[in-house]
Amino acid sequence: MLLILDLVYIAVLKPDWDTLATGRCPKSLPIEDYERARQGNRKLARLRWQPVGLSQMSKRLQQAVVAAEDARFHQHAGVDFAALGDAIAYAKEKGEVGFGASTISQQTIKNLVVGDSRTPWRKWHEMILALWMEQNLSKQRILSLYLNVAELGEGIYGAEAAAQAYWRVSANDLSESQAIEMAATLPSPKKHNPLTRTETFLRRVEKIRGHMNQFGWLDN
Incomplete structure (x- = not known):
């Protein structure tokens, strides 16, 4: 009975897929939260x-x-x-959560629909809605939505805003190194970014560069 009620809740929670597939990128929940926070604190x-x-x-x-x-x-x-199974196995072996297994699709759903509450139900809703979204939106559209709402710094959301803020160029004109640095900013954008250039950030840059090289995605 509880499962049935939850599935009904998910059906109510889901966005209009047609609008999400073709309309203007909506504001994410974190963007709306930031706007409200700034209304009460203009120092942000x-x-x-x-x-x-x-x-x-x-x-x-x-x-x-x-x-x-x-x-x-x-x-x-x-x-x-597969990644989810690896994460569960790691958690069982080490007794701690070592890394996440959320896909770009899941992160997009988290940002646009379900929010960031730390509950098992949220993760379940995120997974179901991500699977549902993939039946209705193209991979290109999902990636576009993700890149347009991802947090990339203090008050900075989306690739275009980040490109302008960090390098004063458009997202279309990013160099290979700038593109990698932007990707390296995603996990902890306020702490590890192209301005702070922490050791953690620089290690992540090299890790991403290595992955791209393996995939044959680098110019060299």
Whole structure:
């Protein structure tokens, strides 16, 4: 009975897929939260968000983000069950959560629909809706939505805003190195980014570069 009620809840929670597939990229839940927070605290950095189409983002950026966040993005159907199994096995062996297994599709659903509450139910809803979304949206559209709402710094959301903020170029004009650095910013954008250039950030840059080289995605 509880499962049936939850499935009904998911059906109510889901967005209009047709609108999400073709309409303007909507504001994410974190963007809306940031706007509300800034209304009460003007010391926060101004919101930077400028959604653009995937064709207006460099191919290298798209590849770098896939290499960094979801290497099997183009193979799975919304949930990477192999990566999920690895994460569960690691947690059982080490007694701790060592790494996440959320796909780009799941992260997109988290940002646009379910939010970031730390509950098992949220993760379940995220997975179901990610699988459902992949039946209704193309991979290109999902990647576009993700790149347009991902947090990439204090008050910075989306690839175009980040490209302008860090390098004063458009997302379409990012160099290979800049694209990799933007992808390396995703896990902890306020702490590890192209301005702070922490050791963690630089290690991640090299890790992404190595993955892209393995995939044959680098110019050299």
